[in-house]
Amino acid sequence: xxxxxxxxxxxxxxxxxxxxPQVVRGYNxxxxxxxxxxxERVADYRAIVHTVSGVPEALAPLKGKRIVAPQGxxxxxxxxxxxxxxxxxxxxxxxxxxxxxxxxAVAIADTGTIVLDGGEAQGRRALxxxxxxxLCVVRADQIAASVPEALERLESTRPLTFISxxxxxxxxxxxxxxxVHGPRTLEVLIxx
Amino acid sequence: MARNxxxxxxxxxxxxxxxxxxxxxQLRQNLRKATGTIRARRAAxxxxxxxxxxxxxxxxxxxxxxxxxxxxLLVQLEESVTAxxxxxxxxxxxxxxxxxxxxxxxxxxxxxxxxxxxMATAExxxxxxxxxGGVHAIETDLAELIVxxxxxxxxxxxxxxxxxxxxxxxxIFQRRMGVEVSDEPADLAEAARVYLRQKFLTTKxxxxxxxxxxxxxxxxxVLESEGNxxxxxxxxxxxxxxxxxxxxxxxxxxxxxFLQLLPRSSTAERMNPYTSVWTGVTPGDxxxxxxxxxxxxxxxxxxxxxxxxxxxxxxxxxxxxxxxPVYERTGGQSYGSVYPGPIGAILTPQLVGDMHDPxxxxxxxxxxxCGACFEVCPVRIDIPSVLTHLRAEVVEAKGRTAExxxxxxxxxxxxxxxxYEKAQKAGALARFLxxxxxxxSLPWPGSKWTSSRDVPAPSAESFRSWWRKNRG
Numbered sequence: 001x002x003x004x005x006x007x008x009x010x011x012x013x014x015x016x017x018x019x020x021p022q023v024v025r026g027y028n029x030x031x032x033x034x035x036x037x038x039x040e041r042v043a044d045y046r047a048i049v050h051t052v053s054g055v056p057e058a059l060a061p062l063k064g065k066r067i068v069a070p071q072g073x074x075x076x077x078x079x080x081x082x083x084x085x086x087x088x089x090x091x092x093x094x095x096x097x098x099x100x101x102x103x104x105a106v107a108i109a110d111t112g113t114i115v116l117d118g119g120e121a122q123g124r125r126a127l128x129x130x131x132x133x134x135l136c137v138v139r140a141d142q143i144a145a146s147v148p149e150a151l152e153r154l155e156s157t158r159p160l161t162f163i164s165x166x167x168x169x170x171x172x173x174x175x176x177x178x179x180v181h182g183p184r185t186l187e188v189l190i191x192x
Numbered sequence: 193m194a195r196n197x198x199x200x201x202x203x204x205x206x207x208x209x210x211x212x213x214x215x216x217x218q219l220r221q222n223l224r225k226a227t228g229t230i231r232a233r234r235a236a237x238x239x240x241x242x243x244x245x246x247x248x249x250x251x252x253x254x255x256x257x258x259x260x261x262x263x264x265l266l267v268q269l270e271e272s273v274t275a276x277x278x279x280x281x282x283x284x285x286x287x288x289x290x291x292x293x294x295x296x297x298x299x300x301x302x303x304x305x306x307x308x309x310x311m312a313t314a315e316x317x318x319x320x321x322x323x324x325g326g327v328h329a330i331e332t333d334l335a336e337l338i339v340x341x342x343x344x345x346x347x348x349x350x351x352x353x354x355x356x357x358x359x360x361x362x363x364i365f366q367r368r369m370g371v372e373v374s375d376e377p378a379d380l381a382e383a384a385r386v387y388l389r390q391k392f393l394t395t396k397x398x399x400x401x402x403x404x405x406x407x408x409x410x411x412x413x414v415l416e417s418e419g420n421x422x423x424x425x426x427x428x429x430x431x432x433x434x435x436x437x438x439x440x441x442x443x444x445x446x447x448x449x450f451l452q453l454l455p456r457s458s459t460a461e462r463m464n465p466y467t468s469v470w471t472g473v474t475p476g477d478x479x480x481x482x483x484x485x486x487x488x489x490x491x492x493x494x495x496x497x498x499x500x501x502x503x504x505x506x507x508x509x510x511x512x513x514x515x516x517p518v519y520e521r522t523g524g525q526s527y528g529s530v531y532p533g534p535i536g537a538i539l540t541p542q543l544v545g546d547m548h549d550p551x552x553x554x555x556x557x558x559x560x561x562c563g564a565c566f567e568v569c570p571v572r573i574d575i576p577s578v579l580t581h582l583r584a585e586v587v588e589a590k591g592r593t594a595e596x597x598x599x600x601x602x603x604x605x606x607x608x609x610x611x612y613e614k615a616q617k618a619g620a621l622a623r624f625l626x627x628x629x630x631x632x633s634l635p636w637p638g639s640k641w642t643s644s645r646d647v648p649a650p651s652a653e654s655f656r657s658w659w660r661k662n663r664g
Binding site: 003005007008009011013014015018019022023024026027029044045091092108110111113124125129156157158159161162163164165166167168169171172174175176177178179180181182183 | 250259261353384393411418420444449462469
């Protein structure tokens, strides 16, 4: 008996689907973009947004809290008065933390999205998932105008997380409610 | 061959099920409210895009290209996933897929798994198969959890509990979670968060579906809202992803089209809250064992039909359900399948692949052919055309029936003007059966028609004979 793999592939070939015409990409691959549009669209999904010129001054509200700081967070962000939690951290450690401070890989103005790729100042995925509060720093030059522009800047084989606002659901009467399993508060600092 | 669990065993045909559903006023109220809300929100999300039509065309073309090169792309996907530390499995049908997943759970000594909402696993009846094998599957999507705790069936592709309103959900949660909770959606969401938290933190095996798989990189993509997906895709040690063989896109760049089309079409958002992308295994981040199960389960048979195969372009957004006047009134369970609504009416019978199955054969008739589904479909599936094509297949499968004999008689009658006029005169006699200009019950074979609809009474005089008298 042929293996499932061989049989499925044979059935596909047997269907003799004709070749498709060349894909026409007539849609916009670029967009107006910009800090303002990004800020407005992140806020649309009830994330808290601030546009700042320096990061350390904006971190004062974290004082007195236990905040996860992933590998690669700049030294100047680690202000006094905050209990910074560094790797290695267990699931329980993360669950008990008050929040997490990260950078990002790319942001998307058109959709108000931040994208994490596990690189510098972001850490592994669990770090931004278990704490109930996520503070994300976005540099203006990281903001891509459109989804196509953002994908072009990303490395697809890294573990990626696209985040657009805090955790939400539309499962009750198809209306959006914020706050389910992911962080219930998302705060974004845009550094210009 | 075993029956395909894409339809639920013992489901009545669509007209019978719809008849019963129409009498449920609570259901109709819930559906009218929910579909009305999402229709308005989707329209607003789409009108913002001045290139929506170009995106739809590109979406259609990319998916057609996938279907044309499916064998090559699947082999390419298998190579890229394997190169990144994943293991690829192939399953001809539901039973084979379920066995693969069950064996993998046993290998990990898991008697419990957490699940991300997945149409593929619902289609193959995975939860039931795992349960029979001693593995309990915990649904973690809010709507799936409502269905699971309510011992209910799903009624919508995106929001399987769309037929439940907030007070019904409250009742299910209180009964099954043993907690006091209000009927405020935010409180209900909080109750689900608390209920599932420990499960996420401790369960070793997760099962997911996939929205897209990128052939050239091996990347798998899951879109979600709540964060339950991220929990399942990140915390367990082993991840098993089950996907239909058609869920491919050829390249990473192709995703730029679908990441714009899908959120706006399904939840009416510019972007859904969370999208996860992973490629095989990443040391130090997420599950260290990854299995990808590719399922056929009727897809290759669907691929053979030159008109019907466009149903395989579907990206499961559910926009067609939300605009369908039939779905809004009958609800999803009337379709007797995990795929309800217009897409279900064309996809389900093709996956079943047997037009002699009366339930599956009734589905292509679950439509008024108004065409609203085609207009909103992000990958331009011409659902009305496929419906009429499948209706022809149903008629052909039936052979000689009252309907086909009546059609043959009609053809004979229409061929000669004199026969036609005689028939009109005879037909006019039916006026004596009418009350208030309508006939509610005709003698056989006309009863076949009037069992589900009225007939207007014929005029006393035909237009042809009136014309001859007055203008001829």
